[in-house]
Amino acid sequence: MAQGVKTDxxxxxxxxxxxxxxxxxxxxxPQHPATHGVLRVRLTLDGETVLHAEPVIGYLHxxxxxxxxxxxxxxxxxxxxxxxxxxxxxxxxxxxLAVEKLMGIEVPKRAQYIRVLFSELSRLGxxxxxxxxHVMDLGAMSxxxxxxxxxxxxxxxxxxxxxxxxxxxxxxVGGLAYxxxxxxxxxxxxxxxxxxxxxxxxxxxxxxxxxxxDRLKGVGRLSKEDALALSATGPILRASGVPMDLRKSDPYCxxxxxxFDVPVRTGGDSFxxxxxxxxEMEQSVRIMNQALAKIDPVGAYTTTDRxxxxxxREEIYGNMEALIHQFKLVSGGFNVPKGEVYxxxxxxxxxxxxxxxxxxxxxxxxxxxxxxxxxxxxTMPTMTRGGLVADVIVAIGTIDIVLGDVDK
Amino acid sequence: xILLSVVITVVKVIILxxxxxxxxxxxxxxxxxxxxxxxxxxxxxRVGPMGLLQPLADAIKxxxxxxxxxxxxxxxxxxxxxxxxxxAALAVDAVIPFGAPIHLFGLxxxxxxxxxxxxxxxxxxxxxxxxxGLVLAGWSSQNKYSLLGGVRSSxxxxxxxxAMGLSVLGILITVGSANLExxxxxxxxxxxxxxxxxxxxxxxxxxxxxxxxRIPFDLPEAESELVAGYxxxxxxxxxAMFYMAEYINMITASGMAVTLFFGGWSGWSFLPPIIWxxxxxxxxxxxxxxxxxxxxxxxxxxxxxxxxxxxxxxxxVYVLATAALASGAI
Numbered sequence: 209m210a211q212g213v214k215t216d217x218x219x220x221x222x223x224x225x226x227x228x229x230x231x232x233x234x235x236x237x238p239q240h241p242a243t244h245g246v247l248r249v250r251l252t253l254d255g256e257t258v259l260h261a262e263p264v265i266g267y268l269h270x271x272x273x274x275x276x277x278x279x280x281x282x283x284x285x286x287x288x289x290x291x292x293x294x295x296x297x298x299x300x301x302x303x304x305l306a307v308e309k310l311m312g313i314e315v316p317k318r319a320q321y322i323r324v325l326f327s328e329l330s331r332l333g334x335x336x337x338x339x340x341x342h343v344m345d346l347g348a349m350s351x352x353x354x355x356x357x358x359x360x361x362x363x364x365x366x367x368x369x370x371x372x373x374x375x376x377x378x379x380x381v382g383g384l385a386y387x388x389x390x391x392x393x394x395x396x397x398x399x400x401x402x403x404x405x406x407x408x409x410x411x412x413x414x415x416x417x418x419x420x421x422d423r424l425k426g427v428g429r430l431s432k433e434d435a436l437a438l439s440a441t442g443p444i445l446r447a448s449g450v451p452m453d454l455r456k457s458d459p460y461c462x463x464x465x466x467x468f469d470v471p472v473r474t475g476g477d478s479f480x481x482x483x484x485x486x487x488e489m490e491q492s493v494r495i496m497n498q499a500l501a502k503i504d505p506v507g508a509y510t511t512t513d514r515x516x517x518x519x520x521r522e523e524i525y526g527n528m529e530a531l532i533h534q535f536k537l538v539s540g541g542f543n544v545p546k547g548e549v550y551x552x553x554x555x556x557x558x559x560x561x562x563x564x565x566x567x568x569x570x571x572x573x574x575x576x577x578x579x580x581x582x583x584x585x586x587t588m589p590t591m592t593r594g595g596l597v598a599d600v601i602v603a604i605g606t607i608d609i610v611l612g613d614v615d616k
Numbered sequence: 617x618i619l620l621s622v623v624i625t626v627v628k629v630i631i632l633x634x635x636x637x638x639x640x641x642x643x644x645x646x647x648x649x650x651x652x653x654x655x656x657x658x659x660x661x662r663v664g665p666m667g668l669l670q671p672l673a674d675a676i677k678x679x680x681x682x683x684x685x686x687x688x689x690x691x692x693x694x695x696x697x698x699x700x701x702x703x704a705a706l707a708v709d710a711v712i713p714f715g716a717p718i719h720l721f722g723l724x725x726x727x728x729x730x731x732x733x734x735x736x737x738x739x740x741x742x743x744x745x746x747x748x749g750l751v752l753a754g755w756s757s758q759n760k761y762s763l764l765g766g767v768r769s770s771x772x773x774x775x776x777x778x779a780m781g782l783s784v785l786g787i788l789i790t791v792g793s794a795n796l797e798x799x800x801x802x803x804x805x806x807x808x809x810x811x812x813x814x815x816x817x818x819x820x821x822x823x824x825x826x827x828x829x830r831i832p833f834d835l836p837e838a839e840s841e842l843v844a845g846y847x848x849x850x851x852x853x854x855x856a857m858f859y860m861a862e863y864i865n866m867i868t869a870s871g872m873a874v875t876l877f878f879g880g881w882s883g884w885s886f887l888p889p890i891i892w893x894x895x896x897x898x899x900x901x902x903x904x905x906x907x908x909x910x911x912x913x914x915x916x917x918x919x920x921x922x923x924x925x926x927x928x929x930x931x932x933v934y935v936l937a938t939a940a941l942a943s944g945a946i
Contacts, residue, residue, distance in 0.1 A: 234760050240843060256764060256916070347831050347913025353655035419832055419912050597764065598915045601841050 231259055234597075238267045242345045242601045245611030249588070251600065261592045261600055263585050268615040276575035280541025281307050281381055284575060288562075289375035291579055292613040294337050295330035297323075297366075298555040299577075300379035305460055306551035306562040307381045310544055313516060316508035319383040320461040325396070325499040326366070326378060327461075327553070328492040332403075333362040334556035334608075335489050342482075342605035343414055346423050351414060358406050361399050368392060381542075382517035383510025388503070396500055403493050407486075415486060424479035428591035428603040431476055438590065439583045442558025443484045444607060448476035454554040465502075468495050481606040488556075516542050541570040548574075557581055557608055581613035620723075628729050629710075636709060640863040641671030647905045654909035681852035686758055689849065693756035698850065698857035701749025705864040708742045711735040712871045713797050715881045715890030726797065727881075727890065735796035736788065739872060740781060743827060746861060747773045750829070750836055753858070754846035765845025768916050769836035772826055775923030776833075780823035782931035783816040786938035787876055800880030810877040813938070817877045819931045824869035826919070829862060830904060832911040833919060870900030 232253045238246040246267035252260040272291065276284040288303045289296035301323055308315060340355030363373040368389050370376035378385050414420055430440070435448035445452050453470040455463040471487035473480035510517045518537055519530035536542075546568040552561030558580030565574035584607050591603040645660070645667060652659025661667040685691060715727040732738055747769055754766015787809055788794055791802045803809060810817050826833035837845030847858045874880060874896040883892030914922065 232760060234764075242841065256767070343912065347834070348911055349651075350655045350909045353657065357656055413910070417912070419914065422918055423912060423915060596915060596917065598841050598913075 256596045258592050258595050261589045265614050268611045272616045280570050286377045291616045292610045295334035295556045296375050297326045297330040302553040302560045303562045304379045304381045306549050306564050310549040315383050318507040319509050321499050321502045324461050328496045329362050331556040332492045333359045335485050338608045345601050345605045387509045426477050427599045428478040429476050430591050434590050438587045440587050447473045447480035447484045449474035466495050466498050478602050478606040543570050577616050579613040579616050581609040585609050640860050643863050645670050650905045678856035679853050683852040686849050688758035690756040693752050697749045697753035698854045701861035702857045704742050704746035705861040708868045731797050733795050736794040750846045757849040759849050761842045761848045762846050765836040765842050775920045776823040776826040779927035779931050783819040785935040786813050786816050789938050789942050803879040804882035808879040815934050819927050828865040828869050831908045832914050835916045870897045
C-alpha cells in the first residue's frame with residue numbers, strides 16, 4: 209500500500225492538505241517496547257502512514273562530555289564505557305588512541321593485537337544484541353534468547369580478562385589494564401570455533417525467512433547521497449553503497465595487517481543493512497582468528513613509559529622511583545601536552561571518535577565524543593517518510609541505536 | 617421429556633464452559649512453558665508442581681486488580697467490548713462435536729450443545745463477531761495505540777474472512793451438508809479431508825491464525841509497534857477477558873481445523889472418540905505455540921495483499937476444482 213506511494217507525492221498531497229485531512233500525532237516513546245530505551249519519536253500519521261517522524265532525544269542525557277573535563281585522562285576512560293554500553297571496548301579504544309596520539313605514546317604490538325581482538329569481540333556482542341532485539345521487534349521472539357546465549361560467552365571472555373562483564377574499561381592509555389588471563393587462548397578459540405555453527409542457525413532461522421525479507425526489503429530506503437549528507441557511518445553507510453570503513457581507510461591498531469572484507473550493499477534498504485551486519489559478524493570472527501594467532505601468550509601488555517602506565521606491584525615494593533610514579537599517577541594522573549586531536553575508530557554502530565583539547569594539564573580542557581548512534585539516528589526521518597508505523601520500528605531497529613550513545 | 621433435554625443442555629453448557637475456562641488457563645500455561653523451552657528458559661515453574669497452579673495464581677491476580685477506566689473513554693462501550701469478544705469466542709464452541717454421541721441411561725446424548733443444520737455458517741458468523749470486541753475496545757479507549765489496533769483488526773478481518781469461507785466450501789460441496797456432525801461422520805466413514813483438501817486446509821489454518829490474532833498475524837496488539845494495541849488501556853479482569861477470548865479462540869480454531877479436516881473425534885477404536893478429539897486439538901495448539909516461537913509478524917498492508925492475492929485465489933481455484941469433480945464435469 210505505502211510502497212506504491214512516492215514520498216514526494218505524499219508530501220504534496222498529504223501535508224499540504226493536512227488542514228482539511230486531519231493527521232494524527234503519535235508519541236512513540238519515550239516509554240515504548242521497541243524504542244530500545246528512552247527514545248521518543250513524534251510521528252505525524254495519516255492513518256498508519258507516516259508523514260513525518262521526528263526523533264526527540266535527551267531523555268538519557270548524562271553530561272559525560274562536561275564530566276570528563278573534571279576527570280583525569282585515565283579516569284575519563286570509564287565514562288566512555290557507558291556511552292555505547294553494548295560495545296564498551298570500542299569506545300575505550302577510540303578514546304585511548306586519541307590520548308595516545310596526542311601524547312605520542314608507543315604501545316606494544318601485542319597490546320594492539322589484544323585490542324583488536326577485544327574490539328571485534330565487542331562488535332560481535334553488539335551485533336548479536338542488535339540481531340536479537342531487531343528480530344524481536346519484527347515479532348519473532350526466540351532469536352533474542354539464542355543471541356543472548358552467545359553474547360553471554362563473549363561477556364564471559366571479557367569478564368575473565370577484565371574482571372567485569374559490562375563497562376570493563378579494559379583498554380587504558382598506554383596499553384591494557386591487565387594481561388590476558390591463563391587459558392584465555394583456549395577459551396577464545398573454543399568460542400571462535402563454535403561461532404560459525406551458531407551463525408548458520410541464525411541464518412537458517414532469520415535470513416532465509418520470507419516473512420523477514422518481506423518486512424525488510426524496500427523498507428526504510430536511504431540513498432547514498434542522503435546517507436552521506438546526514439553523516440551516517442558504519443553499517444548504514446555501507447548498506448547504502450559507500451565502502452567506508454575506518455579499519456581499511458584509516459587503519460589503527462595494525463588493522464592493515466589483518467585480512468578481512470568490508471561487506472557493502474548498494475540498495476540502502478533495511479534488508480541491506482541487515483545483510484551487512486550479518487556479514488560483518490562473520491568478518492569479525494575472521495579477524496579474531498587472525499588476531500588470536502598473532503597474540504603471544506606472554507609479552508608486554510602496556511607501555512613501559514612509567515609516566516603513563518602504572519608500574520607493576522613488585523617494583524613498587526622495592527623501587528623508590530616506581531613508588532613515586534605509582535603515587536603520581538594515582539593521585540594526579542599524567543599531563544598531556546598542549547594540543548588537540550581527533551581519533552575515530554570503526555565501532556559496531558559506525559564511527560566512534562573523540563576530539564580532545566588539552567591545555568597541558570592532567571585533565572582534558574575539552575572532551576567531545578562523536579558517537580555514531582547520534583548521527584545515525586538523524587537518518588530515521590528520511591528512512592521512514594511515507595512508510596507505516598511498523599516500518600518506523602524496522603528503521604529504528606536497523607539503525608541500531610543505543611540511547612546512551614545518542615544522549616551521551 | 618422437554619424438561620429433561622433442557623436439563624441435559626444446561627449441564628452440557630456448564631461443563632463446556634468449565635472445560636473451556638480451565639482449557640484456556642492451561643493452554644496459556646502450556647504456551648508459557650513451551651515458549652520457555654523453545655527459548656532456552658524454564659517458563660513458570662514455581663507455583664505448584666511444575667507450575668501447574670500458575671493459572672490459579674494468575675486468575676486471583678487478574679480478578680483482584682483494579683479495573684481502570686480511562687477518563688476520556690466511552691464507559692459503556694469500553695466495558696462491553698471484552699464481554700463481546702469473550703462471548704463470541706465461547707459461543708462458537710457450542711456446535712463443535714467433541715466426541716461421538718454417548719449412550720447414558722437409555723438416552724443418546726450428542727457431545728455438542730447444539731447441532732444445527734447450518735453449523736458451519738454459525739461458526740463463521742460468531743467467529744467474525746469477535747472482531748467487534750477488538751474494534752470497539754480500540755475505539756472506545758481514546759488511546760491512539762488502541763485506535764490503531766482496532767483499525768488494524770478490522771483491516772485484518774476483511775483480509776482473511778473471505779479466504780476462510782472459501783477454504784471450507786470444498787467440504788460443503790463434498791459432504792452436501794453444513795452440519796458439523798454430518799461432516800465428522802462423513803470423514804469417519806470415508807476419508808479425512810486433509811488428504812483431499814490439502815491447500816484449503818493450509819488456507820484455513822493460516823486464516824485461523826489470523827482470526828486468533830496470533831503471530832504472525834498479531835497485528836492488532838503488535839507489542840513492538842502498538843505497545844499492546846486494542847487492549848492497551850485495559851486492566852484487571854477485563855484485560856483477562858481479552859486474553860481468555862484469544863486463547864479460547866485458539867482452542868476453537870484448533871477444534872474447527874480438527875472437525876473439518878482431521879476427522880473430528882474419529883480415530884482408531886483403542887481410544888474413546890473424545891480423547892482422539894482432545895489429542896488432535898492439543899497437537900494443533902502445539903503448532904500454534906511453535907509458530908509463535910518462530911515466526912515474525914506480517915505488516916498489515918502485506919497481510920491484505922497476502923489475503924486477497926494469494927489465499928483467496930488459491931482457495932477459489934480449489935473450490936472450482938472440487939465442484940467440477942463433484943458434479944462429474946471432469
